[in-house]
Amino acid sequence: MKFTQMLTKRFKDTPADCQIASHIFMIRGGYMKNVGNGIYSLFPITKRITSKIEAIMREEMNRIDGQEVLFPVAMPANIWKESGRFDAIGSELVRFKDRGGNDMVLGMTHEEAAVQMARETADSYTQFPFMIYQIQTKFRDEPRARGGLIRVREFTMKDAYSFHTSKEDLEQYYWKCHKAYERIFARCGVPEVISVKSDSGMMGGKVAHEFMLCTPLGEDSLVVCSDCDFRANMETAECVYDTADGSAEELDKVLTPEMKTIEDVCAFLGKAKSDSIKAVAYRLETDDSLCIVFIRGDIEVNETKLRNYLKSEVYPAEELEKEGVVAGFIGPKGLPEKVKTVYDVSLKTRASYVCGANEENYHFKGFNISRDLGEVQFVDVGKALEGGICPVCGKKTLKLTRGIEVGNIFQLGDRYTASMGMKYLDRDGSLKTPIMGCYGIGVGRLAASICEARHDDYGPIWPISIAPWQVQICALRSDDEQVKAYADKLYDELQDAGIEVLYDDRQVSAGFMFSDADLTGIPVRIVVSPKGLKAGTVEVSKRDKSYMEKLAPETVKQSVVEMVKAMLAELNNI
RNA sequence: CGAGGUGUAGCGCAGUUUGGUAGCGCGUUUGGUUCGGGACCAAAAGGUCGCAGGUUCAAAUCCUGUCACCUCGACCA
Numbered sequence: 001m002k003f004t005q006m007l008t009k010r011f012k013d014t015p016a017d018c019q020i021a022s023h024i025f026m027i028r029g030g031y032m033k034n035v036g037n038g039i040y041s042l043f044p045i046t047k048r049i050t051s052k053i054e055a056i057m058r059e060e061m062n063r064i065d066g067q068e069v070l071f072p073v074a075m076p077a078n079i080w081k082e083s084g085r086f087d088a089i090g091s092e093l094v095r096f097k098d099r100g101g102n103d104m105v106l107g108m109t110h111e112e113a114a115v116q117m118a119r120e121t122a123d124s125y126t127q128f129p130f131m132i133y134q135i136q137t138k139f140r141d142e143p144r145a146r147g148g149l150i151r152v153r154e155f156t157m158k159d160a161y162s163f164h165t166s167k168e169d170l171e172q173y174y175w176k177c178h179k180a181y182e183r184i185f186a187r188c189g190v191p192e193v194i195s196v197k198s199d200s201g202m203m204g205g206k207v208a209h210e211f212m213l214c215t216p217l218g219e220d221s222l223v224v225c226s227d228c229d230f231r232a233n234m235e236t237a238e239c240v241y242d243t244a245d246g247s248a249e250e251l252d253k254v255l256t257p258e259m260k261t262i263e264d265v266c267a268f269l270g271k272a273k274s275d276s277i278k279a280v281a282y283r284l285e286t287d288d289s290l291c292i293v294f295i296r297g298d299i300e301v302n303e304t305k306l307r308n309y310l311k312s313e314v315y316p317a318e319e320l321e322k323e324g325v326v327a328g329f330i331g332p333k334g335l336p337e338k339v340k341t342v343y344d345v346s347l348k349t350r351a352s353y354v355c356g357a358n359e360e361n362y363h364f365k366g367f368n369i370s371r372d373l374g375e376v377q378f379v380d381v382g383k384a385l386e387g388g389i390c391p392v393c394g395k396k397t398l399k400l401t402r403g404i405e406v407g408n409i410f411q412l413g414d415r416y417t418a419s420m421g422m423k424y425l426d427r428d429g430s431l432k433t434p435i436m437g438c439y440g441i442g443v444g445r446l447a448a449s450i451c452e453a454r455h456d457d458y459g460p461i462w463p464i465s466i467a468p469w470q471v472q473i474c475a476l477r478s479d480d481e482q483v484k485a486y487a488d489k490l491y492d493e494l495q496d497a498g499i500e501v502l503y504d505d506r507q508v509s510a511g512f513m514f515s516d517a518d519l520t521g522i523p524v525r526i527v528v529s530p531k532g533l534k535a536g537t538v539e540v541s542k543r544d545k546s547y548m549e550k551l552a553p554e555t556v557k558q559s560v561v562e563m564v565k566a567m568l569a570e571l572n573n574i
Numbered sequence: 575c576g577a578g579g580u581g582u583a584g585c586g587c588a589g590u591u592u593g594g595u596a597g598c599g600c601g602u603u604u605g606g607u608u609c610g611g612g613a614c615c616a617a618a619a620g621g622u623c624g625c626a627g628g629u630u631c632a633a634a635u636c637c638u639g640u641c642a643c644c645u646c647g648a649c650c651a
């Protein structure tokens with residue numbers, strides 16, 4: 001590709017909307033064009049990157065016996081009604097009517113389509129197990145798109161669906177796919193992607209993992225043990241808290257005028273936040289009832305766990321007075337009967353607590369739960385703490401970090417096959433429901449995440465396996481006959497040798513050309529200049545600055561071909 | 575959904591308080607001089623000031639409505 005012909009444009013100024021590195025570089029470098037909120041057109045440079053990522057995905061999916069298929073983007077709503085998700089999912093599922101007035105949806109994921117395809121085709125146990133996958137457009141009407149290609153409404157996804165006749169078989173295949181995912185990320189140049197246990201959310205099912213690229217800019221909070229291999233999404237991380245010694249103090253009701261926050265009360269009574277009981281009020285969607293979560297003062301409520309426990313969407317509650325609850329002074333003892341309560345496991349760790357007395361301006365101190373309230377059921381609905389106790393190895397080695405979710409895998413069970421009536425005839429002649437797993441990776445998000453993880457101050461440093469081109473030739477002074485003749489010839493020769501070359505043949509200043517080269521992030525750079533040729537050298541360097549040599553012009557082609565081969569091999573021999 | 579912010583040339587912005595000819599830098603085009611880290615000179619093209627309505631002799635500017643986009647928040651009683 002010659003630079004002069006490439007449809008794209010780079011910018012010196014950072015657009016005002018861009019916040020994170022990948023977004024900044026991909027806009028400044030002319031990688032994509034914003035069309036609407038969370039909707040982008042991709043320029044050739046990005047399409048080349050995503051095509052390479054897709055090729056790696058194909059190879060790895062085929063390697064675990066995947067069969068590539070293609071599901072529709074727009075589909076009749078009836079199959080979504082069968083699975084129950086037409087009504088269960090909110091407005092992120094785009095619904096519309098066709099000319100006949102029939103309900104339609106835009107595919108945001110394709111479990112329904114996969115079951116619809118497979119249910120009449122795979123009717124005998126002999127056909128199982130199998131996996132089908134596609135690489136295709138999804139549309140999710142996200143409440144808030146952001147970060148360039150990190151969170152968008154329309155995106156390309158590799159989604160795979162496996163079908164099995166037993167839990168053991170699903171489990172086995174699930175880990176096979178887990179391994180395939182590790183290979184995909186490693187081959188894409190980000191082997192540091194980790195998998196964490198996660199919540200299955202709207203997909204349903206029990207066991208699920210997310211693949212996370214750790215970066216402080218990530219949207220998800222992760223809990224990782226620095227001593228063992230425990231890793232979990234904050235949403236599901238099991239919590240274990242330290243227990244303090246000490247016997248129960250005497251119960252005492254104390255005047256705490258106008259002290260409505262944990263900080264105020266604890267400071268006033270000379271107690272640590274961890275010696276108090278915090279009350280957090282929620283309204284349940286299912287029956288509009290009020291639910292108070294009691295949790296240790298230094299721990300935060302994990303709403304995902306709470307939602308799963310209560311089996312209801314929860315919202316922060318307001319207008320507590322109407323329910324006879326004294327805001328700011330809520331405690332376990334003396335609440336109105338109709339108010340639901342949840343006690344977090346963190347409350348098992350102290351003999352005495354400071355807590356609200358359910359009376360304006362009063363708190364209790366020396367509150368012992370079993371003595372002063374009676375036996376209660378403790379539930380894990382809290383968030384893990386930095387430096388907290390690892391639930392696996394028991395050491396105080398938990399670290400909190402953030403990550404971008406670049407892929408996920410789910411053991412769905414019969415969530416879709418049962419609701420959509422998929423059956424097969426088993427060996428013994430009985431009809432049975434198969435079980436499923438599903439496995440997804442966002443292509444554009446992965447590209448942006450790689451940029452996030454592999455860049456310097458000047459632009460992306462694309463791993464060679466996914467780089468838009470492998471080599472860039474910068475011809476300084478392409479008006480110089482000698483330079484042009486050499487660069488033209490090198491361009492042809494490298495291409496003949498199977499190397500992907502971007503040839504910057506523009507007549508622009510060196511600084512301009514180098515800045516653009518930094519933004520294109522191509523791993524190998526060849527600089528041809530009149531000065532160099534006069535001195536009998538051509539400069540070859542790597543974008544990551546790990547290598548820079550002045551070579552004799554006649555040896556450049558061979559050196560570069562070998563360099564590219566070696567760099568590719570390093571990423572592909574996993 | 576809540577709070578805040580922004581809409582003026584492809585990009586970055588000024589002008590709005592106090593109404594009076596539509597501006598600057600980058601980029602683009604043409605000519606010339608430069609040439610190893612975003613060069614210089616000269617000329618030129620490019621804008622229904624987000625949209626609709628209102629006030630006024632006159633609106634980018636004031637008023638009303640609306641749309642779009644951005645950031646933060648979606649708990650700490």
